[in-house]
Amino acid sequence: MVNQPWALPRLVVAAPASGHGKTTLATGLLAALRRRGLTVSPHKVGPDYIDPGYHALAAGRPGRNLDPWLVGEERIAPLLRHGAGVPTPADVAIVEGVMGLHDGAVGRGAYASTAHVARLIDAPVLLVLDTTAQGRSAAALVLGMRAFDPGVRIGGVVLNRVGSPRHETLLRDALAEVGVPVLGAVTRAVEVAAPARHLGLVPVAERAPESLAVVAALADLIESTVDLDAVLDLAGTAPPLTAPAWDPVAAVGGPAGGQRPVVALAGGPAFTFSYAETAELLAAAGATVARFDPLRDPALPAGTRAVVIGGGFPEVHAEALTGNTALRAELADFDGPVVAECAGLLYLGSALDGVPMCGRLAHTARMTGRLTLGYREAVAATDSPPHRAGDPVRGHEFHRTVTDPGHGDRPAWRWDGTGHGFVDGRVHASYLHTHWAGQPLAARRLVEAASR
Known part of the structure; x- marks a missing residue:
């Protein structure tokens, strides 16, 4: 069919x-x-x-x-x-x-x-x-x-x-x-x-x-x-759909290799923002996708080789997140590839509204009264596990927080002539939400980096 x-x-x-x-x-x-x-x-x-x-x-x-x-x-x-x-x-x-x-x-x-x-x-x-x-x-x-x-x-x-x-x-x-x-x-x-x-x-x-x-x-x-x-x-008046179904395996070009590295995908009440296709693309690229909840799980899933932390409301759960000290310490020391978007960016920083976070990145973050909202046309500013410098990407911003500094010496993205986000070692973190069905190579590259 x-x-x-x-x-x-x-x-x-x-x-x-x-x-x-x-x-x-x-x-x-x-x-x-x-x-x-x-x-x-x-x-x-x-x-x-x-x-x-x-x-x-x-x-x-x-x-x-x-x-x-x-x-x-x-x-x-x-x-x-x-x-x-x-x-x-x-x-x-x-x-x-x-x-x-x-x-x-x-x-x-x-x-x-x-x-x-x-x-x-x-x-x-x-x-x-x-x-x-x-x-x-x-x-x-x-x-x-x-x-x-x-x-x-x-x-x-x-x-x-x-x-x-x-x-x-x-x-x-x-x-x-x-x-x-x-x-x-x-x-x-x-x-x-x-x-x-x-x-x-x-x-x-x-x-x-x-x-x-x-x-x-x-x-x-x-x-x-x-x-x-x-x-x-x-x-029932809609005519038949003639377009073939999107296929995540075809989108990533099949499994990246013989290994099936574990890619940990954050979830739970603090990190609810994740497109269903993200996990499908990671699995199609050869990963074993394992879910974890930063509010409750004391450690990353066994054998984790890469981590994806999407959006959500960490500011609402800051006290519970900071209380999970074992997981924060593990993420601070984790040397595998990490992709963090918006809430993930806040969680990896040193503090959110004065409450300690993971400290994997040096920035602090705070809530403001100003909503930053809109589509963005971005270009990858720095090579990182999921992206190559110069790659064009379309994304979306939606947040009321700011980070200090606003970007690192090696920004994740550039748009409107300005750097945004952070690339630090094998970490790629920014406010930009992306949908990997539009850039499936990001999933494949992340799995390849995890395999290495």
């Missing part, structure tokens, strides 16, 4: 802007459809790590990202097909959008927008609309959203934050005038909210029992307010 057209039902959950209820609808749909006995495949447009955690909890399989900026638009349909195909073929795929439907990378029009991804995967759009203080104007808004890009098909609307039965009737009548079906209506009284934090929702791994309750409540909400049969009918 990998290279044959696949009639995968699928749709994109989008909105005119952030805050209209995309995550509520997408997560609730995943959970409600799973309750029906369907195998559902969860996906998220953009670089977000937190929403896919809720998606995974609702769907019972990894939430995966579809981001043309990070991986290239040619990989979007193959990555969708791969994610929907493993570990078992899905009955339907639900893709949650990012920001407003037509909001793309700054200065690049629609590129990397939800609309862009909807076109790349040829999927209809289910628009969720915050109807607070709106009447017939909601129909004009939907009509404008539909006309702005004729290549994007808005197949239906779910009304959110409806004030009363009369309000709902007014909205349904107005949307009927422009020929857009209403597939559900959620009143203000029955909204379900997940706790928020300075960078978005609180990750699932930090509050597992509460997260399960939130997802169950979202399933109840969507079952009672949305026409699931109509949603499935809309998803």
Whole structure:
């Protein structure tokens, strides 16, 4: 089936802007459809790590990202097909959008927008609309959203934050005038909210029992307010996927050698940000991937030859991280290759808000009131285990901390004429989040370095 057209039902959950209820609808749909006995495949447009955690909890399989900026638009349909195909073929795929439907990378029009991804995967759009203080104007808004890009098909609307039965009737009548079906209506009284934090929702791994309750409540909400049969009918209008599935083995060129070095991948509540494809690419390159939790595990997995520490919220768990002195000492002395992104950068430093960290790198870090956010076009500034100086890379920054100094004598990256991050020995650490499906050689090189 990998290279044959696949009639995968699928749709994109989008909105005119952030805050209209995309995550509520997408997560609730995943959970409600799973309750029906369907195998559902969860996906998220953009670089977000937190929403896919809720998606995974609702769907019972990894939430995966579809981001043309990070991986290239040619990989979007193959990555969708791969994610929907493993570990078992899905009955339907639900893709949650990012920001407003037509909001793309700054200065690049629609590129990397939800609309862009909807076109790349040829999927209809289910628009969720915050109807607070709106009447017939909601129909004009939907009509404008539909006309702005004729290549994007808005197949239906779910009304959110409806004030009363009369309000709902007014909205349904107005949307009927422009020929857009209403597939559900959620009143203000029955909204379900997940706790928020300075960078978005609180990750699932930090509050597992509460997260399960939130997802169950979202399933109840969507079952009672949305026409699931109509949603499935809309998803079924998507044409067959003709792109072959993305293959991690082909992406890295097969195993790097006869050895299977252990690559330790950080996880747990403090380090929740990791794309599912990272572990798949490391395994495809010949590594044995072993998970560890820096909050609880007193040592790296046995036989560890390389370490990958992704993003998360170490500032929330600083006291517990500093209390794990044995692991901090081991990481400070570890001489194998290490790749650290954002939270990993903070953890490897000497201190975070005055609390001791690993000390593998000499910088300190502190929280600020300023959010650094956006896509970056970077160039590797220094040779390191995963990267070669001069390699172009696209990534994403998302943090409220700063380091002192801001970069080392041997920066990890350069963009906008400035160095960023640190290369120290076999350590590569920076704020830049990258998606290795867009640069699979990073995984292969890391495994090769671990083998040596």
